[in-house]
Amino acid sequence: MTENKKRQTVLVTSGTGKTGRRVVERLTALGVTVRAGSRKGGGEARFDWEDESTWGPALRGADAAYVAYYPDLAAPGAVEAVRAFGRIASENGVRRLVLLSGRGEPEAVAAEEALRASGGELTVVRAAFFAQNFSEGVMAEGVVAGEVAFPAGETAEPWVHTDDLADVVVTVLTQDGHAGVVHELTGPRLLTFAEVAAELSKAAGREVRYVPVSGPQYAGLLQRYGMPAPEAEWLAGLFTALLDGHNASVTDGVERVLGRAPRDFTDFAREAARAGAWDGRGAPVA
Template structure:
């Protein structure tokens, strides 16, 4: 469910608004924080080591970070479908409402049934909740854990030949900021994708063209990928859970595009080719 607010909504007065951004040093959090600051909002950048201490594994940090904030961007780590996320969202929502936070935007995963349960737990708190369900980020290939493999010339992943509508993280951040600074989004679910479907093999070809060096896609089974994650230091239960999640997300049920970005921002989403040219500019 999406709504087009581009022509009808007006900007709220962000100069007097304080926004808590959770996971503010991450892929989406830092983008959201920067855009909010550019619009004149007072940004409270929550992280485990920053000035505003916020740690999803330490509930004692939540209420102090929320105190005095008007709105909040919630990006749960490690994933909204992870064990414990439902309880975390229920507790966070109760604390947010108690601290006077009236508007919350939650980042969720597209096509994740377990994530929906966590969404519902946060919604039950009574906060004005907007949910943004996102496809895989294009930036997963240039930032974070997968970037190391790409730099070495390999994209190893349990995706088979399934296509995914990769979403530019800047598009996501712009949508998040719209939901936090404009009225009309409370109670809505925005489902965001990029403009077209690509297989991981096609992604590898795009990166090869943009970077000028060979990058190959290596399909893996769920068990093979879990073993790979363990070799990189992830505990076995976490590796198995994460590999199973990726396998579920890439079983084909998400192989479609939406018009969510256009409905919120009034323009088409950024294409993967443009992202690759920017990320791997020679």
């Protein structure tokens, strides 16, 4: 495959998110001109999925875009938003699109197809649950408190390291040969939430328990965190559907793109503990 990064400009739609900021860092290190999109904008490109007027200016002059839709491609309205984004990207001459999608999400596939219809060179990266959800999201607070509640029961998940995902995205953005391809990314092994809690306990040096809850119970927890009821109920329903066992398998997606094995969850847990993710020394939870 040939590299294609000279004088390239790439829009990263969620440049401060879990995967977006890692993609920005890697592209910048390669000498690629990056527009790190964010809702506030600041010195970077203003990009807000809820404000279509920000999309054209952010896309203008870009050669490629990493598309990470918020809150999720399975969310109501995602198909329409992604279709409109694809149209505007095409109008602005953006030829290469890399879309972050969810593994095993039928609704997300509909959004993938809507973006593919734009006619650009689309590559889809379907990811398993992120290991970093335990260090950079609401579940990090549970780790700190010593108790992680989630509607997963005993279902195993092949947790993917977001550094691996970012490495794949950057490779796809800067090298030819991936147009029209769907890459499914997972970690190297399956872990239940109870096994995850054991890994986190070992890394953090204190007990972290997994507490299985039902979907409605989890929606109630999210509402207590301040999430509106409709959004909480939708998110709990999505997690319950995804963790019914149909995603309990690993893929070789990371190895096929990068030529190396994916990082293990144990590696993530040790890295996060060393960085102070659960003792106040790490980056703010986001």
